[in-house]
Amino acid sequence: MALITVHDPRGYPPKVTGKRLAPRPESLDGRRVWLVDCLFDNSEPFMNELRSWFAQHLPKVETRMIKPRQSWVDDPEMRNKIASEGGAAILGVGL
Amino acid sequence: MALEEQGIPSVAVHTHVFARLVRATAYANGMPKSRQAFVPQPVVDKSAAELREYIEGVDPVSRRPFMQEVIEGLTGPLDAADLTGLSFERSTPRLLEPDAEENLQALFEKNHWTDYLPVVLPTEERVAAMLKGTSQAPNKVVGCMRPTSFREFWEYTVEKVAVNAVMAGAKPEYFPVILALASTGETAKCSSTTSMTNLAVVNGPIREEIGMNCGIGAMGPYNHANATIGRAYQLLSQNLQGGSVPDESYMGTLGNPFAYSFCFAENEERSPWEPLHVTRGMKANDSAVSVFFGGRHMQDGFGPRETWEEKMRRCLSAGDGVFPPLLILDPIVARLFKERGVESKRQLIDWCAQNAQLPAREYWDEQWVQTLLLPLAHAGVEPYATRFKAKPDETVCMFEAKDINVVVVGGETQGAWKILGARHQATVSVDAWR
Numbered sequence: 001m002a003l004i005t006v007h008d009p010r011g012y013p014p015k016v017t018g019k020r021l022a023p024r025p026e027s028l029d030g031r032r033v034w035l036v037d038c039l040f041d042n043s044e045p046f047m048n049e050l051r052s053w054f055a056q057h058l059p060k061v062e063t064r065m066i067k068p069r070q071s072w073v074d075d076p077e078m079r080n081k082i083a084s085e086g087g088a089a090i091l092g093v094g095l
Numbered sequence: 096m097a098l099e100e101q102g103i104p105s106v107a108v109h110t111h112v113f114a115r116l117v118r119a120t121a122y123a124n125g126m127p128k129s130r131q132a133f134v135p136q137p138v139v140d141k142s143a144a145e146l147r148e149y150i151e152g153v154d155p156v157s158r159r160p161f162m163q164e165v166i167e168g169l170t171g172p173l174d175a176a177d178l179t180g181l182s183f184e185r186s187t188p189r190l191l192e193p194d195a196e197e198n199l200q201a202l203f204e205k206n207h208w209t210d211y212l213p214v215v216l217p218t219e220e221r222v223a224a225m226l227k228g229t230s231q232a233p234n235k236v237v238g239c240m241r242p243t244s245f246r247e248f249w250e251y252t253v254e255k256v257a258v259n260a261v262m263a264g265a266k267p268e269y270f271p272v273i274l275a276l277a278s279t280g281e282t283a284k285c286s287s288t289t290s291m292t293n294l295a296v297v298n299g300p301i302r303e304e305i306g307m308n309c310g311i312g313a314m315g316p317y318n319h320a321n322a323t324i325g326r327a328y329q330l331l332s333q334n335l336q337g338g339s340v341p342d343e344s345y346m347g348t349l350g351n352p353f354a355y356s357f358c359f360a361e362n363e364e365r366s367p368w369e370p371l372h373v374t375r376g377m378k379a380n381d382s383a384v385s386v387f388f389g390g391r392h393m394q395d396g397f398g399p400r401e402t403w404e405e406k407m408r409r410c411l412s413a414g415d416g417v418f419p420p421l422l423i424l425d426p427i428v429a430r431l432f433k434e435r436g437v438e439s440k441r442q443l444i445d446w447c448a449q450n451a452q453l454p455a456r457e458y459w460d461e462q463w464v465q466t467l468l469l470p471l472a473h474a475g476v477e478p479y480a481t482r483f484k485a486k487p488d489e490t491v492c493m494f495e496a497k498d499i500n501v502v503v504v505g506g507e508t509q510g511a512w513k514i515l516g517a518r519h520q521a522t523v524s525v526d527a528w529r
Contacts, residue, residue: 001195002195002196003193003194003195004193004194004195004196004199004216004218005190005191005193005218005219006190006191006199006216006217006218006219007189007190007191007217007218007219007222007254007258008187008188008189008190008191008258009203009208009217009255009258009259009262009330009334009335010187010208010249010255010334010335010337011187011239011240011249011250011251011255011334011335011336011337012186012187012249012250012251012252012255013123013185013186013187013247013249013337014247014248014249014250015182015183015184015185016122016123016124016125016181016182016183016184016185016247017125017180017182018125018126018179018180018181018182019096019099019100019124019125019126019180020099020177020178020179020180021099021104021126021128021129021130021173021177021178021180022098022099022100022101022102022103022104022105023102023104023173024104024169024170024171024172024173025104025169025170026170027170028166028169028170033169034103039466039469039470040138040466041138041139041462041465041466042138042139042140042141042146043138045141045143045146046108046134046138046146046149046150048143049143049146049147049150050150052147053147053150053151053162057162058166067470068470069470069474070467070470070471070474071466071467071470072244072245072467073244074097079097079098079101080101082098082101082103083098083101083102083103086103087103088103088104088105088106088169089098089103089104089105089106090105090106090107090108090165090169091098091105091106091107091108092107092108092109093108093109093110093134093138094107094108094109
């Protein structure tokens with residue numbers, strides 16, 4: 001059986017640099033949770049329901065709705081606002 | 096993940112069909128344990144009550160209560176792996192282990208490196224022959240590509256592009272066109288759920304030099320250069336960007352038949368109007384290739400007949416509002432338009448821009464108009480902001496003239512025309528890659 005040598009057709013992947021997760025609070029009580037509506041179809045009603053769930057089940061959590069400027073595009077301004085005002089974030093409903 | 100880096104504990108919510116894609120993306124971003132929670136697919140068209148059921152129900156991936164996943168994701172203790180993330184270097188070898196031809200064909204298929212049709216195996220001899228089609232050094236970096244905006248870019252050299260050109264069955268004389276396509280960085284294998292792909296239109300002297308077809312059957316499988324350049328663009332897209340694997344890096348629910356190969360040359364000689372590459376800023380004697388992104392919908396007709404305006408209005412508004420029309424006209428149609436006083440592509444484009452209209456209610460209800468363009472309207476970006484001010488039954492123009500394109504192609508056996516929803520992404524020089 002004749003053996004042949006062929007090229008690998010794949011490109012070159014970038015080096016992956018590990019990133020740590022943010023420190024977690026023990027509880028969300030008294031804290032702010034940002035509900036980030038990623039602008040996909042029907043994500044706003046989903047976030048509204050999530051907000052309603054928090055109001056009913058964890059009333060000590062302050063929820064705030066926020067949206068990026070565009071879908072599919074990173075919005076550093078929105079991220080900086082969340083980071084400067086603090087809290088935790090739930091993003092959805094996205095891919 | 097960017098919010099985590101800024102010190103904000105985060106949980107991302109997805110529908111369950113994206114579980115594998117989410118894991119792969121988190122891994123490639125060095126944060127494999129980023130917290131995720133899943134709800135059932137779909138979210139689209141679900142009522143508030145149904146969405147509430149999702150929230151109060153079970154995460155279909157972890158099989159635990161959805162809100163438990165969310166709350167624990169934001170508050171649960173971190174372990175050592177969470178504190179460091181995952182760093183690693185990946186590479187791909189230049190050559191594979193020697194093997195028998197049939198085993199290598201099977202390996203390429205198993206690794207999703209093909210389009211499931213037999214490929215020409217890229218032996219060292221064949222790749223070396225392909226490289227003779229350009230004066231560029233084999234190790235020159237051509238560009239980088241990724242399947243979507245949230246994935247990482249992969250880089251590729253002239254030699255890597257040559258490997259994929261060989262696999263597609265291309266000849267070395269086609270290689271500058273293929274390199275030019277690779278240089279755009281525009282993937283033809285976008286991972287979108289909506290099954291988009293790219294097509295390529297070639298202009299200038301290279302068309303004749305390599306025997307491309309711009310006549311009868313130009314858009315079909317009737318020419319070696321058209322077929323293999325289009326196929327090479329597809330193969331290089333999937334392989335050089337790090338894959339196009341269903342449920343992992345490709346999520347197009349229906350798929351797209353244009354994604355096998357979609358490349359043709361403009362019939363400049365039989366067109367009464369200026370060629371596409373000239374409209375896009377090149378000289379007539381330049382050889383160029385243009386990339387269009389979309390290919391989700393196509394309308395067609397014949398003529399122009401007496402009622403062509405009504406027919407074309409219907410076709411223009413039948414597509415979606417995100418991908419502007421690319422008009423593909425047989426030379427007979429182009430000349431008949433000219434006889435009716437349409438002196439230039441620009442004139443036809445302006446007519447389309449003015450006549451592609453929908454009631455605002457329908458326009459803004461379209462899923463991707465709502466997802467992609469409505470946020471721009473809210474942010475005051477024109478023309479979307481003005482369109483958004485229209486009352487529901489008022490008509491709005493769907494496209495701007497600058498986004499509409501016309502290409503003349505075909506063999507004059509019929510006065511046929513098509514409208515493809517496709518956005519112009521780039522027109523680049525082929526000569527730069529000779």
